[in-house]
Amino acid sequence: MNELIDLTLVCILLGLASLSLFTQSLFRAVMFFILLGLILALVWIRLDAPDIALAEAAIGAGITGILLLDALAHLRATSNTPPQLRQLKQPRFWLALISGAGVILLLALAISEPLAPAVALDLQVSENLTNSGVTHPITAILLNFRSYDTLLEVAVLVLAALVAVTLRQSDEHPVVNEYLPNPLLHACLKLFFPMIFLVSMYLLWAGAAQPGGAFQAGAVLAAAFVLFYLVGLKTQLAQNDIYLKGGWIFGLALFVLVGSMPLLYGQPFLTYPDSQAGIFILLIELGLTLSIGWILFSMFLLSQSSPLQKKDSP
Amino acid sequence: MVHFPMAGLVVFPLLGALVSLALSQRWRTLMSFALILALLLNNALLLLQFYSQGMFNEAMGNWPAPLGIELRIDGLALIFSLMSAIVASICALYAYVYLRPAQLKLFWPFFWFLWVALNSIWLSSDLFNLYVGLELLSLAAVGLVALSRDALSLAAALRYLFAALLGSIGYLLGVALLYATYGTLSLVELSQHFSLTLSSSVALGFMFIGLLMKTAVFPMHSWLPPAHGGALTPVSALLSALVIKASFYIVLRLWTELSLDSAPTSAGLLMGILGSAAILWGGWMALHQTHLKLVVAYSTLAQIGYFMLIFPLLSDTNPHASHLAFQGGILMLLAHALAKAGMFLAAGNLLFCTGQKDLHSLAGLSRYRPLNIFAFGLAGVSIMGLPPSGGFNGKWLIIQSAMLQSQWQWVLVILLGSLLSAAYIFRVFSYTYQEVEGGDRFKQPSPLLEWSALSLSVLSILLGFASMLVLDLLPSHSVVTQ
Numbered sequence: 001m002n003e004l005i006d007l008t009l010v011c012i013l014l015g016l017a018s019l020s021l022f023t024q025s026l027f028r029a030v031m032f033f034i035l036l037g038l039i040l041a042l043v044w045i046r047l048d049a050p051d052i053a054l055a056e057a058a059i060g061a062g063i064t065g066i067l068l069l070d071a072l073a074h075l076r077a078t079s080n081t082p083p084q085l086r087q088l089k090q091p092r093f094w095l096a097l098i099s100g101a102g103v104i105l106l107l108a109l110a111i112s113e114p115l116a117p118a119v120a121l122d123l124q125v126s127e128n129l130t131n132s133g134v135t136h137p138i139t140a141i142l143l144n145f146r147s148y149d150t151l152l153e154v155a156v157l158v159l160a161a162l163v164a165v166t167l168r169q170s171d172e173h174p175v176v177n178e179y180l181p182n183p184l185l186h187a188c189l190k191l192f193f194p195m196i197f198l199v200s201m202y203l204l205w206a207g208a209a210q211p212g213g214a215f216q217a218g219a220v221l222a223a224a225f226v227l228f229y230l231v232g233l234k235t236q237l238a239q240n241d242i243y244l245k246g247g248w249i250f251g252l253a254l255f256v257l258v259g260s261m262p263l264l265y266g267q268p269f270l271t272y273p274d275s276q277a278g279i280f281i282l283l284i285e286l287g288l289t290l291s292i293g294w295i296l297f298s299m300f301l302l303s304q305s306s307p308l309q310k311k312d313s314p
Numbered sequence: 315m316v317h318f319p320m321a322g323l324v325v326f327p328l329l330g331a332l333v334s335l336a337l338s339q340r341w342r343t344l345m346s347f348a349l350i351l352a353l354l355l356n357n358a359l360l361l362l363q364f365y366s367q368g369m370f371n372e373a374m375g376n377w378p379a380p381l382g383i384e385l386r387i388d389g390l391a392l393i394f395s396l397m398s399a400i401v402a403s404i405c406a407l408y409a410y411v412y413l414r415p416a417q418l419k420l421f422w423p424f425f426w427f428l429w430v431a432l433n434s435i436w437l438s439s440d441l442f443n444l445y446v447g448l449e450l451l452s453l454a455a456v457g458l459v460a461l462s463r464d465a466l467s468l469a470a471a472l473r474y475l476f477a478a479l480l481g482s483i484g485y486l487l488g489v490a491l492l493y494a495t496y497g498t499l500s501l502v503e504l505s506q507h508f509s510l511t512l513s514s515s516v517a518l519g520f521m522f523i524g525l526l527m528k529t530a531v532f533p534m535h536s537w538l539p540p541a542h543g544g545a546l547t548p549v550s551a552l553l554s555a556l557v558i559k560a561s562f563y564i565v566l567r568l569w570t571e572l573s574l575d576s577a578p579t580s581a582g583l584l585m586g587i588l589g590s591a592a593i594l595w596g597g598w599m600a601l602h603q604t605h606l607k608l609v610v611a612y613s614t615l616a617q618i619g620y621f622m623l624i625f626p627l628l629s630d631t632n633p634h635a636s637h638l639a640f641q642g643g644i645l646m647l648l649a650h651a652l653a654k655a656g657m658f659l660a661a662g663n664l665l666f667c668t669g670q671k672d673l674h675s676l677a678g679l680s681r682y683r684p685l686n687i688f689a690f691g692l693a694g695v696s697i698m699g700l701p702p703s704g705g706f707n708g709k710w711l712i713i714q715s716a717m718l719q720s721q722w723q724w725v726l727v728i729l730l731g732s733l734l735s736a737a738y739i740f741r742v743f744s745y746t747y748q749e750v751e752g753g754d755r756f757k758q759p760s761p762l763l764e765w766s767a768l769s770l771s772v773l774s775i776l777l778g779f780a781s782m783l784v785l786d787l788l789p790s791h792s793v794v795t796q
Contacts (some may be wrong), residue, residue, distance in 0.1 A: 103520075110491055110516035117497025118507040124381045148374040148383045152434060152446045155328065156453060158335075159427050163457040166420055167468070245335045255331050260325050269321035270375040 009043050020313060026075070026104045030068045037061025050211040054203070057184035063296050066226060070300060085185030133277025134208040142213065143281045147270050154252050154288060161248050161295045161302075168302045185231050196224040204289050208278065214251075214285040218292025244298060251291030255284050319363055320372050320387055322356040323395060323433040330426035337478070339415065344420050347410075350403050353429075357399045364392055364787070370738060371439070378728050379500035385437040389787035394436040394563060397648055400773065401555045401655045402429055408659055408766045409548035417461055417546065424461070428454040428552065437562045439501040440672040441489045444564055448485065452528065455557045458549040459541050470540035474680055477527055477537040481561070484524025491517035492687050505571045521568065528561035532592035539599075545610040547662025548598060554614045555655035559647060566643075575636060582626035589622025590727040597734025601741065605671045609738055610654070613697060615730060617650045620709070623724050627715045635718035637708035641785050642711025646782065649696050649704030649774050656770030657693035660686050663763055664746075667756040673742065678750035680743075685764050687746055692771035694739040696778075699732050704777030 016039060020032035037060035038257040044053035125137050125145070132140035142150050200220040207213030258280055272280045330349040332341050363370075369388040378384065402425070409421055431451035438444045455476065459720075460471040493499055495514060496507050507540075508514065542550050556706065568574070596616030603609045620643075627639030660668035663686045668675040680687050696705035709728060716724040777784070 101554060106516050106519070107487075107491075110513035111494070113495075113511060113513045115494055117495065119380055119496060119498040119503060121380055121497055128377070128381060144375060145377050145382050146442075149443055149446050151328075152430070152443070152450055155331070155427060155430060156450050158331075158444065159424075159453045161458065162335075162420070162423055162427075163453055163460065165459050166460045166463075167471075242336075247330050249335050252328075253336075256325065256328050256332065260321070262323055263318055263325075266372060267318065268317045268372055268376050269325065272375070 007045060007215070008037060009046065012039050012044065026072055028053060030065065030072060033068065034061050034065035035064065051213065054216040055212060055219070058223070059296075060214050062223055063219055063300075066300055106131060121167070131277075133272065133279075133281050136207060136209050136211070138211070139207045139213050139281070142285060144272065147259070151252075151270070154291070155254060157292060157295050158248050158252055161298055164299050164302045171235050182231070189227055189231055193224055193228070196220060196227075200289065201294070204285055207283075207285065208282065214288035215292060217285075217289040221289060221293030222296035222300075225293060226300050229297075229301065247294035248291060248298070250294075251284075251288040254287035258284055316370060317358055318721040319360040320385060320437070322353070323360070323437060326353045326356060327426045327429035327433060329476070331423050331430065334422035334426055338637040339419070342419075342422055343403055343410065343629065346406070346426070347644065348510070349426075350406055354399055354403060357396055360387060361392060361396070363387075364389075369469060369789075380438065380485070380503050383438070383440045383443050384500065385501070386439045387437065389789055390563075390567075391436045393644065393648065393784060394559070395433060397559075397651050398429065398432045398436070398556050401651055401770070402432075402552065404766045404770055405548045405551050405555075405655060407553070407661070408531075408662075409546075411760055411762045412548055412662070413546065420461055421458070421548075424454050424457045425552075428458065428557070432556055432560055435563060435790070441484060441492065441499045441501060441504070443499075445482065445486055445489060448482055448528065448561065448564075449559060451560055452482065455553055455794040458552065459545045461545045461549060462544065464544075466540070467544040470537075470544045474541040477534070481496045481524040481527035484520045484527065486524075487518070488517040488521030488524070490765040491520070500747070501567070501571055503651040505573070505601075508572050510574075518572075518574075524566045525561040528676055529558050529565070529618060530615060531588055531618055532595050532615065533588075535592070535596075535618075538615060539608055539611040542614060542741070543605065543608040547607075547658060547665070550611070550662070551655040551658035554611070554658060555651040558614070558618065559651060562618070562647070566624070569625060569628065570640075573630070576630045577612070579626070579629070582790060585622050586626035586710060586724060587794065589625075590724070592616060592619030592622065593727055593731035594734070597731055597738065600738040601734065604673055606665060606673055606676070606742065607658070609673075609742060610657050610661050613657075613735065613738065614650075616735060617646070617654070617697065619731065620646050620712070621650075623712055623716075623728070624750070626721060626724065627712065627719060632719055635715045637790070638711045639715035639787065641709045642713075644717060644788065645704055645708030645711065645777070645781055647708075649708055649777050652770050652774035652777060653696035653703075653705060656767055656772075656774060657690060659763070659767035659770060660693060663759045663767055664690065666759045666763070669757065673745045676742070677748035678746070679756065680746040681749070682756055683758075684755045685768065686745070689764070689768040689771045691743070694742075696771075696774040698735045698739060702778040703775045704781065705774065707778055707781045 013036065016036040017033050020029050020036060023032065041053045041057040044050070044056055045082040125141065127220050128145070129135065129137060129140055134144070135139050163290075187241060200217045203212040203220060204214060204217040205212075207217070226279060258272075262273070263269060308311045330346055333345045333349070339347060352528040364387060369386070371384045371386045373379065374383045374385065406425060409425070410418065426449060431447050431454055435444060436450065438447055452475070456471050456475045459474055459551050460468055489499070491513055492504065495511070495517070496504055498504055498507070527534040542553050545553060563792075593616050596612050596614070596619060600609050600612035600616065603612060621679055624639050624643035628636045630636070664676060664679060664683070665671060667679060667683050667686065696703035699705045699709040711733070713725050713728055716722070716728075
């Protein structure tokens with residue numbers, strides 16, 4: 001029975017992927033891509049990775065979908081014609097096809113060998129879990145054992161937002177916002193926003209013991225911000241350069257600060273004080289949630305015409 | 315405070331990124347230069363620490379590998395960290411004078427994130443951590459290319475982004491395969507268990523293709539000339555001198571740590587052939603460019619080829635010759651970082667003088683702006699590999715190693731490549747020596763711009779005299795080819 005479910009999921013996944021690639025209309029391609037993200041989230045659940053499933057649903061399908069749709073609106077506004085399916089005649093299409101097939105073949109060869117990992121890392125994780133301050137192994141890895149990776153990843157996020165600003169400022173055709181002045185939507189949002197916020201905070205809090213955490217919580221928060229923006233409730237905070245960038249770096253700054261403190265006491269970078277690791281992890285995660293939500297939102301915001309653009313344009 | 319100098323390499327640039335995003339213009343500049351000084355000092359402290367206690371590891375968060383991530387300072391990491399500190403500080407000084415305030419506002423955070431990424435890559439001994447470092451590096455580099463904001467460089471930046479992302483995917487795929495096979499991400503642990511099975515070879519193949527794409531090794535180079543040639547001058551210098559070295563550094567690390575020198579020679583041979591093709595193609599293209607910065611960018615392509623010649627020469631059958639090739643390669647990398655940064659800055663000054671990109675417009679500059687031509691020429695001496703320079707010593711060691719191992723084909727390639735580089739550098743000179751009528755109609759760059767270009771070029775020459783000082787930091791050959 002389970003094999004049947006898996007087989008169906010794989011078939012749907014492949015079907016959606018090829019539909020998304022080969023459909024003529026870009027809008028349809030984006031829709032298929034969002035669906036692909038949702039199915040992929042199911043696949044992650046089947047693979048016993050609920051954390052990744054949550055992240056996939058929130059970021060892969062949610063925020064990425066919004067950004068793609070937004071980019072589409074942009075393409076239309078600048079009357080850039082979407083690419084047509086003429087690739088079949090081009091040699092580069094065949095080159096890509098052959099290299100893709102080669103990659104698949106090589107991967108199949110590589111995983112045909114029986115896997116017998118020499119190091120059992122999962123055992124080490126569960127042995128050290130009691131000292132990590134949290135009880136969920138994924139959170140323990142992300143924010144304690146390998147927190148250095150996470151620190152740098154957060155830096156990557158801030159940087160991505162900054163690159164978006166840079167590219168944004170060189171755009172000559174800013175899209176004029178189209179709000180949806182729909183009273184029903186307003187009312188709904190009033191009703192839903194506290195709940196979305198609550199879900200976000202719950203994801204954050206639950207991350208200590210079960211699937212969840214800062215990235216997922218941040219993505220949900222970003223979705224709430226986006227809804228806010230779409231109904232026309234412009235957040236004044238986002239119009240101000242200082243608040244905008246302050247929001248980006250808040251989580252990273254907190255992380256660096258907490259991480260550097262032990263250096264003063266002769267401990268290695270990113271060491272948490274004994275027996276208080278849980279509190280510090282929660283503190284850092286709270287900062288990260290807010291910043292991640294803000295960064296993901298401002299990526300969306302930047303694709304609209306933003307105050308930064310007006311200020312700096314030559 | 316024993317943990318400070320090593321953590322400082324990452325903490326200081328991170329602080330730099332934070333303050334340059336948070337503070338106002340004046341404080342941003344002030345703090346940035348204060349932090350650059352702090353980083354230089356930090357590097358000096360680290361050097362002292364290395365002299366007193368040798369190679370050492372440090373576990374982030376006090377979790378030793380393989381559970382946590384360990385950073386490592388050894389000779390190689392230290393050399394690269396010092397190199398990036400010197401080049402980045404001088405480029406920052408140049409950028410401060412050269413860029414407009416609006417550009418500078420975005421330059422500082424990108425610059426600092428770039429430095430975070432570089433240092434994290436030099437220090438890391440964890441495969442996934444290296445990936446995160448690469449991601450940070452590529453994004454910062456793409457942002458820097460997009461700073462100039464004209465249509466051409468935006469297109470170049472996007473192309474660079476796609477190439478870099480493709481490279482990242484290749485690397486990540488390989489890391490995932492290796493993790494599935496060995497159950498560890500720590501490079502030290504991996505090297506203990508590593509054997510060249512089918513899945514490991516496939517994994518390493520993906521990783522190397524990805525990394526070489528990010529390094530712009532022939533034939534995966536086409537993103538480099540528009541990105542490096544079209545960027546703002548201090549950015550071109552940073553990219554050519556430092557950024558492409560990072561992915562190459564990871565290839566070199568993997569190759570030596572996983573003892574691939576005892577692998578079948580065909581892998582090394584393939585790397586050597588790619589390198590040779592890069593040397594000849596890059597040199598040939600540089601000879602046919604009409605824009606000054608594109609000449610310098612194609613020269614980078616050719617220089618990458620020389621680095622690739624290390625791999626066929628690393629073998630466990632002849633440790634002495636192998637060690638010579640390793641030393642030579644490191645010297646070439648260092649000399650190129652200094653000389654190419656100097657050359658790009660000098661080229662930027664020359665373009666500033668004339669206000670045009672075309673080589674013909676350089677006519678008369680030798681007479682009226684000799685200092686810039688001198689800086690360009692000194693860097694050229696090292697790039698061509700004429701004595702006395704770091705470039706010469708590096709080339710000489712590689713040639714020696716190739717002769718000891720009777721691999722004459724590489725000697726031939728190096729000689730041909732040197733002739734080509736001499737040709738494209740003297741071609742630039744020949745334009746500057748042409749006499750023009752109408753006297754001095756060129757603009758005068760500020761002395762700070764001229765002297766920062768010159769100082770980098772002089773350093774690349776001085777490296778020729780101080781080579782032993784640098785090479786003494788590297789482990790002796792018994793360790794390299796263990």
